[in-house]
Amino acid sequence: MTPILETRGISKSYAGIGALRDVAVQVGEGERVGLIGPNGAGKTTLFNCILGLLAPDAGSVRLAGDDITSLPVHLRARRGIGRSFQRIELFTESTVREHLLIAERVRRGNGSLWKDLLGRGRPKADELQACDAVLERLGLGELADEPIEQLSLGQGRLVEVGRALMTHPRILLLDEPSSGLDRQETADLAATLRDLQGEQGFAILLVEHDVEFVAAFTQRCYVLDFGTLIADGPTAEVLERAIVRESYLGSVKRDDL
Amino acid sequence: MVLATALGEDLSRAFLQGLPPGSVYALIAIGFVLAYKTSGVFNLAFGAQAYVSAALYFQARLEWGWGILPALLVSVFILAPVLGLILERLIFRHLRTSSSVAKLVVAIGLTVAIPSLFDVLVGFEPVAGQTPTGIIPGGASVFYQPVGVYAFSRDELMAMGVAVVVMLGLAALFRFSGIGLQMRAVVESPRMTELNGIQADRVSAFSWALSSVFAGLAGVLIAPRFNTLAAPDFFNLVVVAIAAAAVGRLISLPRALAGGLGLGVFIAFANTFLPEWALSYPILAPIQDNVAPAVPFLVLFALLVLWPAVRATKEQADPLSGVDPPPPSLASHERSAGLTVATRVFAVVFFLTVGLVVFTQADVSWLFLVTQSVILSTLFLSITVITGLAGQISLCQGSFAAIGGFTVFQLSDRYGMSVLVAALIGAAVAAACAALLSLPIRRLGGVWVAIATLAFAFFFDAVMVKLPWVGGGGTSLLQGTRVPRPTIGPWDLGNDKAFLVLALVVFVVASLAVIQIREGTTGRTLRALRGSELASQSIGISPARSRVMAFALSGFLAGLGGAMLTMHQENVNYTLNFSPFAALFWLVLVVSLGSRTVEGAAQAGAAYALFEAIVLRGAVFGWIFRNTDRIPGIFPISPKWRFIIFGLGTIQFARHPEGLVEFNTRRAHRRAEALMARLGRSRAASPPEPDAPVTEESVP
Structure with a gap:
């Protein structure tokens, strides 16, 4: 089955410094996918490349199989990419x-x-x-x-x-929806989103800091670090992997101590 | 060989010739950048500040017979910094967290108000043909030829000398004093620097005073180049300065310096070589005189459109500015049904009465003014669309209106076309021009749109108007480009009253159209875009397409108004009606009275045409006492008060962007509703019901 959203080999650099290197993500129809990573990992850059706010140096963005890499933001929106800020x-x-x-x-x-x-x-x-x-x-x-x-x-x-x-989006891109919300509000938002998704069948790509939220909400997730994908798979598994803990969760744990 | 030497001589002469004005441009550009850097204010009033110092110097020397030094001291080193301090202290300090567009609007208002205020206070009257004198004896008559090819006048040498001294002083200030660093910090975020213990107020006041001294110096130095000391010339100057400053992206002082010098030299080149080329290419002949003055505007426009770095210059809004509450929604959306009916009944009665009086009592001159106010209201609806709905400041509405007027003139003059048809064509042409203009600037942000349109207005003024197929060329401008009044079937609108009816019909139709657009999808789209461009795109709105549409609409209305005005005056009267400086006052009026409603445009039209006659000439007292002899002796008041009152009126824009009309309507509604609630209570003698919140009855 064609994924609803797919990026192939996205690379982007600012003034010679690579922000993204050869990033490929896929979101299937009706799927809830997370995108996590430490600050500066390139999450927002990838997000903006998908939305059309940034043009990638290389690679392509596909929506339901159609190449939309050169479409302006508003036309992508009309084709079914919805977003929050x-x-x-x-x-x-x-x-x-x-x-x-x-x-x-x-x-x-x-x-x-x-x-x-x-x-x-x-x-x-x-x-x-x-x-x-x-x-x-x-x-x-x-x-x-x-x-x-x-x-x-x-x-x-x-x-x-x-x-x-x-x-009527086919995929909803959510940019840190939990920021500024307390735990209860976040949980309520997640519940509402899950219900709506169940009814309408759109896919969700979630960029999020709050690991608990990602763990509870998404089925699959990607981990970005220094512009490269370092892990992907079912969320629970990914969050368990040592490499992810080191780059992302490790720092959280240290802070907790 | 001979040719080559001649060319080399021309080149070096043009280069030297360009240096003195270039150094003055550099002074202005640097003063402009100073204020911009430290307060984020795009200070269009800079030209007005230069004018004030130059005019005071001139007045002191000629009228009061002062010596050079005391006159210079008072005009440049006392008046200028004091004016800068006043502007900072009383106005811009309170706007520090306002949007850059709000600050720009206030600066535009000051551009209009300051020169008139000065003229009224000092009793200065510019005399045509009385060339201002420089700051050195024999400035224009004693020449030196240090390099051989070009003879510098004393004035020119003085200008360059002052510029060099001032630059060195400024460099020293930045290098050796702490305040230079503080000035830079304040730009980033006044609130943040204040948290760090820097007194933002002091730094900002200092740089405004300094910037103002630059303005004064430049004004006094450049004045001898003008035939007459007039405020609009100094306004042109500030556009030149912005062009120079844009070379340094408005933030770099050294580049602003280079930009100023470069522009001076570039203009001198254009002056030297264009006439020669025009000899070989006759097609250039009609514009050769006018391209040179248009160079800064072309450079500015090209920089804005072609150089992404300028566009990318971050808008100098305070990062914390988002905490200010946004403007409220329209009062008419919030009032209760009863009040709506009452307002409408009142409006109908009021206008019927006014109409009756005008049609039965008014003499020719009053009829003229009333008709003018109705036509201008139509024209001002174009500002309602572009500024009120689309949130963009356009400073070339005068050019769009002139396009309408000139089209009527050309079509009726050359092809004998019916002027009414020509007026519609003129509006369409203006719409097309506006749409075309908006294409290259569609990606520019707030302030830059204003500056690009201003550059276009000056370009139109300097070049297009002089072309035979636009303004009629050469002498026809002076002799008046005559246009007949229209006739519709049996009605001859040469009759003033009949023409007033036509003007009213046009205004009503245009108003209804604007209201439909505001309440329809287009208006909603523009409102969304003004609220958040990012979010608008995310739901499929094309910002570029919407902006082009808004410009085209606005151009259509402006062109229609310009065509009507031309028919009414049976003449285009370009300089009087449509020059960039005149059109600046339109924006000031509409913005200070209310840019978002049709009522605002109507009141601005009335204010433009009638305020002087009714209020400043004291006619209102004549009506009250039913006797023109009993008008108090203080009337007539100088018509310049129009500019002062409405110019200063823009200051409230930052706090009440909805304008005075909206602000007062809202207040009146609240009072009326409170009154009705009280009356209702006492009549029913029932337990008091809580005051209903206004929003509950709003129209969806």
Whole structure:
């Protein structure tokens, strides 16, 4: 079966210093995959190469078998790459519902200037319904009309997820979703994501610091260190391997002592 | 052989000729970079600061008969630093954590306000043709020829000498004093450096004073090159400085120095060789006079578009600036249904009354002003679109409007086309030009869009307007490019009242279109993009496409407004209506009154055309007392107060980006709602219900 997302031989260097060397990852349909590694391992660089924010020096990115390496960010998004942000990126001056609504409209391709001018640009009932259904599902129903500025960080992350869901993603890239959240909030987020994934069948690629979260949430994971993949396989196994403990978890343990 | 020597002589003469203005450009560029580095302010008002010192020097020498030294001392070494301190202390210090665009808007307001304020306070009146004098006796009449090919005037030698001394002094300051290092630290993050014990306020105040002295020096040195001492010339100067500073990516002082000198020499080359080439290539003839002054703008535009390093220069916003609360949503979205009805009824009654009075009572001159205000409101809707909706500062709306006006003129003049059709074509042409312009700058961030559009506005002003197929070329500009009023079937809009009706119809249609766009997908897309470009892309929005669309829309509205204005005045009147400096005031008006609503544009239009007549000339008192003889003696007040009041009005932009109109509407709504709640309570005599939060009744 073709993996939903695949990178082949991605390399990227900044000013001669290699940030990524020949990195190949695969995410299968409906899979939850983690990407871990110490700070500066190249996780964000890989992430940005997949999203199209950075152009890799070599290698290719494929979405469901199609080469998307040269597509701009927004076209990748339209093809089914949804994402959340480590430092949340929301649209100021908008309500919660408007965040989902704009994503819904872009997906449907309803945005033409002429339609706006003829007064057809206002939200339609079925669009609003679709947004409200997702908000309900995320437990944000009550907050639909709140200005986005009123929300807590955890709620903001949920809005990001909701916004990404409106694009009907085939894979959701989550960038450190637990940062800034406490344990309970993280667990709640993980539960919601797992449920949603069960219903809608999208895949998830998770970049995360919180090893516990990765262990509990993902089925498989990749470990990056100094721009190279040093391990991959079922999450539980990978986290047990000595090499991983040394490069990543080792430091955590030392700190604990 | 002879040819080669002649060429060599030309080259070296042009080189030497370029050095004196180049050193003044360098001074300005360095002063500009100093303020930018230490406060993150893209100080467009720098030219205004230079103007003030030059004007005071000029006034003291000529009017008050002071000697050179005292005049220089007061204008450059007292007035300039004091002005710098005032700007820093009263304005920019409080904006340190604001976005760079907010700071830019305030600086634009100051550009408009400061020269007028100075003129009013000192009683300075620029006299046409009275060339300012330099800071050395016989500056323009005594020449030296140290190298042989080019004779330097005393003024020019003085300019170069001052520049050298100042550079050495500055280098010493940075090398041997602690404050140089502190200045650099403050740039990174004022709040952070403060935590480290550096007094950011002191450093910032010091660099503003220093920067202002640079402005003053440059102003006094460059003034003898102008025929007349006028603020717009000094505004041009700051664009030259930005071009020079852009060579150093706005952060490197030595490169700004090199950039200034380089530009001076480059312009001198253009001045020397273009006329020769124009002899052999007649096609160059109409632009040869104008390319040289346009060089800085071309250089600036090219640098911005072609040199990624400039674009990549990090926006100097404080890393902690994200903690400021974002602007609130539109007041009209938050008001209750009852209040909405009340507001609409009031608006209809108000406008019917005003309309009735205007149509029955107004004489020719009032009718002219009212029509102008309606047309300008249409034009200002273009700023509502580009700045209010898309969040971009465009400083070339005047050029787009002029394109509309010139198109009407050309099509009706050459082909006898109906002016109304020509107006629509003009708007379309302006839209196309705006879209084209936005393509190369679509990836630029906030402040850079403003600067690139400003460069375009000056390029249009210096080159395009002079072309026969744009402005009519040569003399037609001066003689007035006449345009007839339209006729629609039986209606002859030569009648002023009929034309006012047309203007009103156009404005209403344009307003409805803007409202539809704001509430429709396009408006939502632009709002999303303004909120977060990254997140917008992540849901499939193409930033480039949306920006191009916003520019095209804005260009269309500006072109339409420009065409209407041209028909109304039966003339393009380019310099009066559409010059870059004039258009700067448009932005100031719209932004300080409200760039996000149609009401804001309408009030800005009214303010532009009517504020002077009604308020500054005291007509309002004439109406109140029903007798023009009883207008108090202090009227008429200088029309320059327009610029001062609205220019300074932009200062509140940083705190209330929604503008005065929105701010007051919101406050009025809150009061009205509180009042209605109280009335409702006392009438029902029921237990008080809690005040409903405003958002509960917002329109989705």
